[in-house]
Amino acid sequence: MSYFVWGLIAVMIIAILLMLFRIQSLVSILRSSNEEVGTSNKVNGALMLIVPILGTIAGVWSFLEAKKHFLPEASSVHGKATDSLFWTTMTVITLMFVITNAVLFWFAYKYQYQKGRKVSFFHDNTRLEVFWTIVPAVIMAVLVFAGARVWSDTMMNEPKKGEAEIVEIMGKQFGWQVRYPGADKQLGKYNFRLIDDSAGNEFGIDFEDKNSEDDFVGTKMYIPVGKPVTLKIRARDVLHSVFLPHFRVKMDAVPGMPTHFSFTPTKTTVQMRQELGNNNFNYELACTEVCGKGHFAMRMIVEVVEQEEYEKWYAEQTPLLKDKPEFKGKGMGTLRKKNLAINENK
Numbered sequence: 001m002s003y004f005v006w007g008l009i010a011v012m013i014i015a016i017l018l019m020l021f022r023i024q025s026l027v028s029i030l031r032s033s034n035e036e037v038g039t040s041n042k043v044n045g046a047l048m049l050i051v052p053i054l055g056t057i058a059g060v061w062s063f064l065e066a067k068k069h070f071l072p073e074a075s076s077v078h079g080k081a082t083d084s085l086f087w088t089t090m091t092v093i094t095l096m097f098v099i100t101n102a103v104l105f106w107f108a109y110k111y112q113y114q115k116g117r118k119v120s121f122f123h124d125n126t127r128l129e130v131f132w133t134i135v136p137a138v139i140m141a142v143l144v145f146a147g148a149r150v151w152s153d154t155m156m157n158e159p160k161k162g163e164a165e166i167v168e169i170m171g172k173q174f175g176w177q178v179r180y181p182g183a184d185k186q187l188g189k190y191n192f193r194l195i196d197d198s199a200g201n202e203f204g205i206d207f208e209d210k211n212s213e214d215d216f217v218g219t220k221m222y223i224p225v226g227k228p229v230t231l232k233i234r235a236r237d238v239l240h241s242v243f244l245p246h247f248r249v250k251m252d253a254v255p256g257m258p259t260h261f262s263f264t265p266t267k268t269t270v271q272m273r274q275e276l277g278n279n280n281f282n283y284e285l286a287c288t289e290v291c292g293k294g295h296f297a298m299r300m301i302v303e304v305v306e307q308e309e310y311e312k313w314y315a316e317q318t319p320l321l322k323d324k325p326e327f328k329g330k331g332m333g334t335l336r337k338k339n340l341a342i343n344e345n346k
C-alpha cells in the first residue's frame with residue numbers, strides 16, 4: 001500500500017513539474033519572440049545531469065534494499081558455478097551500462113545549444129566502427145562460452161550408474177510425492193493406468209516389476225551431503241516445476257515426459273541453520289509452474305543430512321509393499337488380463 005502511495009506522489013510531482021515547465025516555456029516564447037532558444041535549453045541540459053544522478057542513487061538504493069531478499073550462498077556444487085557466472089555477467093553488463101549511459105547523458109549536457117558554437121561533423125570513422133563492434137562481440141562471446149561451459153558441466157556430466165542417490169519426485173495437484181528405490185537402488189516401473197489413489201497406489205507403481213518390491217515413499221525429501229543426487233521428475237496431471245532454490249535446481253515436471261536433474265548438495269540442513277543463525281531454517285522444494293488453485297501450497301521440506309545418518313534413515317524405511325501386501329504381483333499384466341476379460345464379456 002505504502003509503495004502505491006509513494007508511486008502516486010512521485011507521478012503527481014512529475015506532472016506538476018511538467019506543467020510548470022510548459023508554462024515557463026510558453027511565457028518565454030511570448031516574452032522574447034526573436035530569441036532563438038528559450039530557457040528550456042538550459043533546463044533540459046540540467047536535467048541531463050540530474051536525472052542520471054538521481055537514477056543511479058535510486059538504483060543503488062533499490063539493490064541494497066533488495067539484497068536481504070537474495071538467496072543465501074548456493075548449497076550445491078553446480079550452484080556455486082552458476083552463481084559466479086550470474087554475478088560476472090551482471091558486473092560486466094552493469095559496468096557497460098554505467099559507462100555508455102554516463103557518456104550519453106554527459107554529452108547531452110555538455111553539448112547543449114550555445115550561441116556561436118560550431119558543430120564538428122564527420123561522416124564515418126572506420127577505426128571507431130571496428131572498435132565498437134569487435135570489443136562487445138568478444139565480451140559477449142566470452143560470456144556465452146562461459147555460460148555454455150557451466151551448462152554442460154551441470155547438465156551433461158551425468159553421474160555414472162550407482163554413483164548417485166536416486167530419488168523420484170512426482171508432482172500432482174496439489175503436492176509433491178517422493179519415492180525411493182529401496183535396498184536394490186532401482187526404482188520399479190510405473191504406469192499411469194495403475195494410479196489408484198483410493199487403494200493407495202498414488203504413483204501408479206507396477207508391482208509385477210521385481211525392482212518395485214522394496215520401493216518406499218515419504219512425505220519429506222531426505223538426501224545425503226557431498227554425494228550426487230539424481231531427481232527423476234514426473235507429473236501426474238498437469239505441468240509442475242521442481243524448484244530447489246538453495247541448490248539452484250529448476251526443472252519442469254511434465255506429464256508423460258519424465259525429466260531429471262543431478263546435483264550434489266554441499267551443506268547439511270544443520271550446517272545451514274548454524275550459518276544463518278536460524279534454527280527454523282529448512283531447505284524447500286517449491287512448485288514454480290502455476291498449476292491450479294492449490295499451487296501456492298505445493299511445498300516440500302528437504303532435509304540434507306550426513307551420509308551415515310542418511311543410510312541409517314534409509315534402512316529404517318518400510319517398503320510400500322509391506323504396508324500394502326494386497327498390491328503384491330499386481331501390475332500391467334494383471335490389468336491387461338482384467339481388461340481383456342471385460343472386453344470378452346461385452
Ligand SMILES: [Cu+2]
Pocket residue numbers: 240241287288289290291292295296298
Ligand atoms: Cu504448481
